[in-house]
Amino acid sequence: xxxxxxxxxxxxxxxxxxxxxxxxxxxxxxxxxxxxxxxxxxxxxxxxxxxxxxxxxxxxxxxxxxxxxxxxxxxxxxxxxxxxxxxxxxxxxxxxxxxxxxxxxxxxxxxxxxxxxxxxxxxxxxxxxxxxxxxxxxxxxxxxxxxxxxxxxxxxxxxxxxxxxxxxxxxxxxxxxxxxxxxxxxxxxxxxxxxxxxxxxxxxxxxxxxxxxxxxxxxxxxxxxxxxxxxxxxxxxxxxxxxxxxxxxxxxxxxxxxxxxxxxxxxxxxxxxxxxxxxxxxxxxxxxxxxxxxxxxxxxxxxxxxxxxxxxxxxxxxxxxxxxxxxxxxxxxxxxxxxxxxxxxxxxxxxxx
Numbered sequence: 001x002x003x004x005x006x007x008x009x010x011x012x013x014x015x016x017x018x019x020x021x022x023x024x025x026x027x028x029x030x031x032x033x034x035x036x037x038x039x040x041x042x043x044x045x046x047x048x049x050x051x052x053x054x055x056x057x058x059x060x061x062x063x064x065x066x067x068x069x070x071x072x073x074x075x076x077x078x079x080x081x082x083x084x085x086x087x088x089x090x091x092x093x094x095x096x097x098x099x100x101x102x103x104x105x106x107x108x109x110x111x112x113x114x115x116x117x118x119x120x121x122x123x124x125x126x127x128x129x130x131x132x133x134x135x136x137x138x139x140x141x142x143x144x145x146x147x148x149x150x151x152x153x154x155x156x157x158x159x160x161x162x163x164x165x166x167x168x169x170x171x172x173x174x175x176x177x178x179x180x181x182x183x184x185x186x187x188x189x190x191x192x193x194x195x196x197x198x199x200x201x202x203x204x205x206x207x208x209x210x211x212x213x214x215x216x217x218x219x220x221x222x223x224x225x226x227x228x229x230x231x232x233x234x235x236x237x238x239x240x241x242x243x244x245x246x247x248x249x250x251x252x253x254x255x256x257x258x259x260x261x262x263x264x265x266x267x268x269x270x271x272x273x274x275x276x277x278x279x280x281x282x283x284x285x286x287x288x289x290x291x292x293x294x295x296x297x298x299x300x301x302x303x304x305x306x307x308x309x310x311x312x313x314x315x316x317x318x319x320x321x322x323x324x325x326x327x328x329x330x331x332x333x334x335x336x337x338x339x340x341x342x343x344x345x346x347x348x349x350x351x352x353x
Contacts, residue, residue: 044074044075044076045070045073045074045075045076045102045103045300045301045304045305046075046076046078046099046100046101046102047070047075047076047077047078047101047102047103047104047105047297047300047301047304048077048078048080048093048096048097048099048101048103048104048105048126049063049066049067049077049078049079049080049105049106050080050082050089050092050093050096050104050105050106050107051063051079051080051081051082051107052081052082052084052089052107052108052109052133053081053082053083053084053109054081055083055084056214056243056267056269057269057270057271058267058269058289059081059107061289061290061293062107062131062132062289062292062293063079063293065289065290065293065294066105066293066294066296066297067079067297069293069294069297069298070297070300070301073297073298073301074301075297075300075301075304077297078096078099078101080092080095080096082109084109084213085109086109086110086113086114089108089109089113089114089117090113090114090116090117093106093114093117093118093120093121094117094120097120097121097124097126101126102126102127102300102303102304103126103127103128103129103300103303103304104121104126104127104128104129105129105131105296105300106118106128106129106130106131106135107131107132107133108130108133108134108135109179109180110179110180111130111133111134111135111136111179111180111181111317112136112137112179113179114135114138115135115136115137115138118135118138118139118140119138119139122139127141127142127303127304128140128141128142129141129142129143129144129296129299129300129303130142130143130144130145130317130322131144131145131292131296132144132145132146132182132292133145133180133181133182134181134182134315134317134322135317136181136317136318136319137317137318137319138317138319139319139320140317140320140322141303141308141322141323142299142303142309142311142322142323142324142325143315143317143322143323143324143325144292144295144296144299144324144325144327145182145292145324145325145326145327146287146292146326146327146328146329147326147327147328147329148182148185148186148189149185149186149188149189149192150189150328150329151185151186151189151266151285151287151329152185152186152187152188152189152190152191152192152193153189153190153192153193154189154285154329154331155186155189155190155238155264155266155283155285156189156190156192156193156194156238157193158264158282158283158331158333159171159236159238159262159264160193160194160197160203162236162262162282163203163235163236163262164235165202168201168202168203168204169202169203169204169235169236170204170206170230170233170234170235170236171203171204171205171206171234171235171236171237171238172205172206172207172208172222172223172226172234172236172237172238172248173187173190173205173207173208173237173238174208174209174211174219174222174223174237174238174239174240174244174245174247174248175187175208175209175210175211175240176210176211176214176240176241176244177210177211177212177213177214177240178210178212179213180214183210183214183240186240186266190238206226206229206230206234207222207225207226207229207230209222209225211240211244211247214240214241214243214244215243215244215247216243216244216246216247216250217247218244218247219239219240219243219244219245219246219247219248220247220248220250220251221247222247222248223237223247223248223250223251223252224251227251227255232252232255232257232261234257234261235261235262236261236262236263236264236282237252237261237262237263237264238264239263239264239265239266240265240266241265241266241267242265242266242267242268242269242271242272242281242284243265243267243269244265245263245264245265245272245275245281245284246265246271246272246275246281248263249263249275249280249281252280253280258280259278259279259280262282262283263275263280263281263282264281264282264283264284265281265283265284265285266284266285266287266329267284267285267287268284268285268286268287268332268340268341268346268347269284270347270351270352272284273332273337273341273347273352274351274352274353276332276333276334276337277334277337277352277353279334282333283331283332283333284332284333285329285330285331285332286329286330286331286332286340286341286346287327287329287330288327288328288330288344288346289346290344290346291327292327295325295327299325309325311323311324311325313325313326337352
């Protein structure tokens with residue numbers, strides 16, 4: 001009888017164990033959706049966008065286009081702006097990493113200052129896309145930008161074609177922010193065209209300097225210094241972007257010579273295109289931002305889905321040869337405003353007046 005009771009208990013235990021074993025698959029199945037919660041599992045893709053600034057019209061367009069394209073693809077974008085503050089941008093990136101974004105897109109304020117932040121993304125296994133400006137000395141996955149050397153070459157070539165040929169042309173060069181690798185690339189492109197002519201004595205650079213943080217007021221100070229140094233007998237001003245071109249033009253307005261000096265910028269901002277119509281700015285570079293921003297959104301989604309793009313270009317950032325995708329640029333003046341920025345819907349014709 002005693003041994004029979006033990007057998008009965010053993011039988012009951014076996015039944016309970018069998019029931020638990022049958023229940024295990026159900027428990028595992030119910031916990032399945034919480035496992036592998038990345039984009040490949042069907043969870044909505046989350047893209048982190050860290051911007052240097054939104055103070056300039058150009059960056060507002062980039063953000064809005066990128067966000068809209070990502071939403072069309074079923075992804076969500078968390079966008080943050082650092083207001084040109086390196087420390088704040090690093091905090092922004094760390095916040096996006098903590099939030100668990102699938103991909104990071106970064107427009108650096110200072111391309112040399114984000115090595116640690118990118119390392120944090122690397123440690124979290126989050127791919128990093130450097131957007132428009134190259135992040136230096138860091139293990140980034142892709143670089144998406146316009147052909148920035150071509151921007152500088154196009155600016156300089158436009159000026160050279162229209163400078164006087166019967167005497168040394170007198171120019172002022174206003175570079176962009178020294179912390180921005182793009183500003184250096186613009187200068188390199190300009191140098192490739194201008195330096196041979198400078199060496200031959202066909203072009204004289206009256207004054208040149210870098211505009212801190214791309215601020216128009218800093219560009220105005222540089223232009224004022226040039227006028228103080230060399231007077232208003234200036235043939236051309238080649239500026240790093242339309243904002244700095246606007247600062248230079250303000251100085252020329254105050255001297256009563258705006259419209260008499262060729263001024264070249266880049267970005268095709270609305271105010272710059274309006275100045276071209278009015279005659280105070282000669283040319284800008286149109287960079288089809290919607291193409292770059294849409295491509296960035298598509299690539300980010302593809303990367304999150306483990307479908308990386310195929311690229312043929314590579315640029316060194318001091319750490320590695322970074323896979324790079326380049327978009328083309330277009331020179332715009334009063335002769336082709338309608339066929340470019342207006343035709344693309346970048347600006348409305350009525351807004352250019």
